[in-house]
Amino acid sequence: MLRETGMAGAGIKEIVARSEAPIGSLYHYFPGGKTQLVTESLRIHAAKLPRLMEQFFDGKKTAAAALRALFDTAADGFERGGANKGCALGAVTLDLTVSDTAIRAVCRQAFDDWVATIAARLPLLDDRSRHSFAVLVVAALEGAFILARAAQSGQPFRDAGEWLAATVSANDRRRVRAGRGRKPRRRL
Amino acid sequence: MLRETGMAGAGIKEIVARSEAPIGSLYHYFPGGKTQLVTESLRIHAAKLPRLMEQFFDGKKTAAAALRALFDTAADGFERGGANKGCALGAVTLDLTVSDTAIRAVCRQAFDDWVATIAARLPLLDDRSRHSFAVLVVAALEGAFILARAAQSGQPFRDAGEWLAATVSANDRRRVRAGRGRKPRRRL
Numbered sequence: 224m225l226r227e228t229g230m231a232g233a234g235i236k237e238i239v240a241r242s243e244a245p246i247g248s249l250y251h252y253f254p255g256g257k258t259q260l261v262t263e264s265l266r267i268h269a270a271k272l273p274r275l276m277e278q279f280f281d282g283k284k285t286a287a288a289a290l291r292a293l294f295d296t297a298a299d300g301f302e303r304g305g306a307n308k309g310c311a312l313g314a315v316t317l318d319l320t321v322s323d324t325a326i327r328a329v330c331r332q333a334f335d336d337w338v339a340t341i342a343a344r345l346p347l348l349d350d351r352s353r354h355s356f357a358v359l360v361v362a363a364l365e366g367a368f369i370l371a372r373a374a375q376s377g378q379p380f381r382d383a384g385e386w387l388a389a390t391v392s393a394n395d396r397r398r399v400r401a402g403r404g405r406k407p408r409r410r411l
Numbered sequence: 412m413l414r415e416t417g418m419a420g421a422g423i424k425e426i427v428a429r430s431e432a433p434i435g436s437l438y439h440y441f442p443g444g445k446t447q448l449v450t451e452s453l454r455i456h457a458a459k460l461p462r463l464m465e466q467f468f469d470g471k472k473t474a475a476a477a478l479r480a481l482f483d484t485a486a487d488g489f490e491r492g493g494a495n496k497g498c499a500l501g502a503v504t505l506d507l508t509v510s511d512t513a514i515r516a517v518c519r520q521a522f523d524d525w526v527a528t529i530a531a532r533l534p535l536l537d538d539r540s541r542h543s544f545a546v547l548v549v550a551a552l553e554g555a556f557i558l559a560r561a562a563q564s565g566q567p568f569r570d571a572g573e574w575l576a577a578t579v580s581a582n583d584r585r586r587v588r589a590g591r592g593r594k595p596r597r598r599l
Contacts (some may be wrong), residue, residue: 228506307509312507313557317414317497330561341531355570358558361572365557366550371502373518382543384552390578 227316228309229259230326261315262329268311269333272341280344287392289344290360294384297364298377305373309368337361346395356394360387412594415495417502418449418514421518430482447502450517461528475580477532479547482572484554486565495555502567503582534583544582548575 224233224241235257239246239290252393253259279289279296283404301308302404342357392398412421412429427434430470441447467477467484489496506517530538530545551571558567580586 228418228419231416232506276509281461305509306437307507309505312561313554316557316561317502317505318420319560320416320420321493321495327561327563331563333556334561336450356574358567358570359551359557362554362558362567363547363550365553366552366554367500369504369553370522370546370550373500373504373515373522375515375519379550380544382546386547386578390574390581393578393581401535 225264225307225311225315227314230257230310230318233257233261235304251258251261258323258325263328264309265315265326265333269329269336271335272337275346276337276340279386280341285392286346286395287388290391291384291388292362294380296368297367298371298380298384301368301371301380302377307372309372310365312369334361340383345391346397347391348396348399350396352394353404356391363387413449413452413499413503415502417497418445418506421445421449427518446511446513453499453503453514453517453521457517457524459552460525464525464528464532468529469531473580474532474534474583477516478579479572482552482555482568483484484573485555486559486568486572489556489559491570494565497560498553501553501556518598520550533579534585535579536582536584536587540582544579551575559572590591 224238235246235249238257238398239249242249249260253263255262259290267387277294280286281289284292287300296338312330312333315326319327330408338354338357338361340355341360345356347353347356364380367379367383412426418579422438423434425447426448427437430437433501434569437448438444441451443450464481467481468474469477472480500518500521503514507515507518524550526542526545529548533541535541544586552568555567555571
């Protein structure tokens with residue numbers, strides 16, 4: 224439900240209806256109510272991301288191939304799933320009010336870990352470049368969910384992934400060191 | 412309100428309270444209720460985007476400088492605004508249910524126009540490259556709002572903008588034609 228309509232769209236009544244459990248069970252197991260339910264759901268979801276990233280960045284294919292596979296897989300999954308499911312983390316983050324500090328902390332940590340997992344697997348020259356490019360990758364993936372949902376098509380993932388793959392390939396440190404690449408103009 | 416918590420968070424009661432107008436006026440001027448209000452708000456918002464893009468891609472600075480300025484301005488604006496406002500289009504899109512066809516059509520058209528406006532101003536080799544890179548730019552901007560809101564910092568915009576600027580510069584058709592650039596490996 225978080226993937227479909229974000230936090231605001233996932234009402235307690237609807238959660239209870241879909242779970243087919245009595246409402247008493249929900250408050251028994253989740254005394255913190257919706258905040259606790261959302262927080263724990265996001266934590267479970269976020270914990271899967273590093274392992275998922277490792278399946279793409281498996282050390283066998285290039286980082287460019289890994290990025291292309293990541294975005295193509297996201298496109299295919301999005302279309303197969305009915306073109307209506309986004310990323311729970313992204314959808315919830317855009318629903319946060321100033322006072323949702325507990326849920327924001329989970330989102331922030333999830334994005335930080337996700338970025339760090341990708342950054343560690345990029346063949347770029349320095350830590351700063353690896354971090355900022357990983358931020359672009361995660362931002363592009365999150366944004367592609369938005370464009371894809373508006374267009375009801377996975378094509379935005381494919382467009383973004385293609386460019387990200389070409390860019391990481393052009394800035395591969397082996398290539399740059401051998402003088403065949405081009406260093407970015409400013410600190411990256 | 413759409414920028415803060417998306418469509419689901421913008422309830423009629425709250426809209427009336429913030430507008431300081433009687434609820435009768437709302438239904439008088441917007442007989443279609445919330446759907447009409449959201450649709451018209453998004454249309455007005457979206458209509459500003461091409462002009463805003465032209466301010467950055469003004470034909471005087473390079474596309475790379477325009478992209479860096481666009482993302483740096485977004486970062487500064489985000490931080491000055493309290494680090495809690497996203498893009499209304501992105502927030503609403505992630506709240507759409509399958510049946511929100513009228514609002515989805517507005518979001519889709521807005522993104523299509525936005526992408527086309529940027530694509531027309533990119534110094535890349537062909538239409539397909541310009542379109543797909545513009546998709547990456549818009550996706551990165553939308554995604555940066557998500558990461559920025561989670562982190563309560565505009566830095567994700569700056570990170571993404573820096574790489575997009577470097578990438579468009581490296582693939583500038585004048586550079587590529589002069590043999591100093593590198594053609595993407597696959598159709599872009």
